[in-house]
Amino acid sequence: MNTIISGVPLTYYLTLAVIMFATGVLGVLLRRNAVVIFMSVELMLNSVNLVFISFSKAMGNIGGEVIVFFVMAIAAAEAAVGLAIVIAIHRHKKTVFVDEINLLKW
């Protein structure tokens, strides 16, 4: 396995991916604005993409890059549906703060 990719060690890529993923998780958990939560979710998806690409390169296996395309396609679709829902909720409740959208509870 080639642990140096384009002169940068594999560990660095992975560390960056972990930081991005953690940022995304914290963003989803802590932010109230639904649009920001979406951005955080994209961040998490891209951190995963980064891991796929890194290992693909390091191991010389094209499979990881193929998966990345799938993830990007899914992310685009998910963003389209998700943003449509956000707009619909905004029209209905005049807010995009998720802690105010809590009708479905005990």
Place this chain on the structure above:
Amino acid sequence: MLDLFFLVILLPLLGFLVNGFLYRKMNHTLAAIIGISAVAIPFFITVAALFQYDPMHATKPYNFILLEWIHAGSFKVNFAYQVDQLSLYMTLIITGIGSLIHVYSMGYMHGDAGFNRFFVYLNLFIFSMLNLVLGDNLVLMFLGWEGVGVCSYLLIGFDYHKSSAANAGMKAFITNRIGDVGFAVGIFLTYWYTGSVVYTDVISALPNAIPFKEIINWVAFAFFIGAIGKSAQIPLYVWLPDAMAGPTPVSALIHAATMVTAGVFMIARLNPIFMAAEIASDYIAITGAVTALFAATIGLYQTDIKKVLAYSTVSQLGYMFLAMGVGAYTAGMFHLMTHAFFKALMFLGSGSVIHAMHHEQDMRNMGNLKNYMKITWITFMIGTLAIAGIPPFSGFFSKDLILEKAFGHHGIGPLLWGLGFLGALTTAFYMFRLVFLTFYGKERIDHHVKHHLHESPLSITFPLMVLAIGAAFAGLLQVPHVLFGGVHILDDFFKPIFSQGEVVVQAWGITKEPHHISESTEILLMVLSVGIALTGIILARTFFIGKGLVPPADEGFKGLPKVIYNKYFIDEIYQAYILTPLIEISDALADWDKKFIDGAVVGVGKLFLTLSDSFRRLQTGVVGDYALYIVMGAFFVLYYVFFKGA
């Protein structure tokens, strides 16, 4: 006409359905016509079928199936019917006397708000009763048995706004349930040991069913408990006198002529079982004889005209059971028929009196009615002579036959005869007391009532006249050998039915010693029973015409008469020693049930309610919280994979 016989069963049902669905809209005349023809047409069909069936020579029953009912594995019960001598005999009584009483009801119930409803119930009753007697299996008999019980309940409580009538209905229904348990047990045992509930199969299985022989007395006893309830014998007779709260035609049809004889019919139908059950039969004979005398003594002091007749019915049913118990099945069925005539006649006669007296039933307020109601008086007199056992009226022949057979019974025979003999004296006395107080003597009638006093309309007097003919001459079907060589039509008629029992008895090796009593004894017994009846009549005449005695007001009874007037306080004794403890135990159990059983059930529910109340707070509805749970779950999985995993 036998192939039209299914109409006998279906027409009363049809009448019930038509009147039942339309009784609110139907006008009274039309409802009465439908109700009467639903019983009268079956009567004529039955008469025609009787000739075609040729009961004097036929040995095989005519069977037909209307509908399949229960098919469960090898257990099969159908709405299947069996026409033979016994069921034809009962069908003739039910539809014949039934249609007369339907005609009578048209006059008696005239102007009653429940006129149409009355005919609905009557037709349902006839339908149930026909199922009872015509069904070819025990389950169908049980269905009819319960059906007539329901109709009895509905008709006793016909004036449901009167609480006394409603209570009397419930009393009848609940008392009958006690007996029905016995009947049901009898059916279960019979099915268990013979593998069938169809009479013909049961009877043909009996000779080889040796294990059944061991418990035959218990089986017979179980069936007899059913008969005790329905036919009002000691100790379950208490419902019948109260049942007089129903309209008088009901008392005549259901509580005198037909339904209450169902127990006697059942014993006749199951004669192979009862003939082999000698201990149970002796018990039946004793119960019958004691009831015959006991109920008759209560009749001595009653002042309500219908109550006297009610106790008289209990007493006469006792005679029938006495006959069944000593194995004189023909005699029992004979008395059933003559009793149906003269008791229906007297109930209808009393109804005619009550109708004319504007619903006055107390004999203390009657007297000298013979001047106002000639037809009622003469027909009633015929009925009274018949029940008292004066030749040549019908009751003489049937009662005499029973007493003679009872005397000839081995062992306890003379004792049974003695009880029946005293009963005959009492019967003659209380019946003539009733006649003298009602139709003779001083007038004690309220002058308002007297103003309207008149003979009843033809719809009421016509049935009286027909029944009077029956009450007078029906006895000639079976005349003892010592009188002019005798007539034994009924003996021959019932031979195919009651020989079934003899086959079983022979197969099981039970020896029945013949009890032949000499002709001179027979004549002596006959003279004695006529003599005792005449004594009763003369005594009654001395008291109630000679001395002009009238029963005192209710509180005027002292000593023994007071005890008898209050029916030996049997109702009070049942209330104090059976009902009250039963209710107390039930209350205690209900209390326990509420506290412990319900407490446990409700407690489990409450436990889960409390638990789920705390768990459901997890569902906050906030998206962020759910995201947190997902992350926590992810961390847990990671932790498990890396640190606990293999």
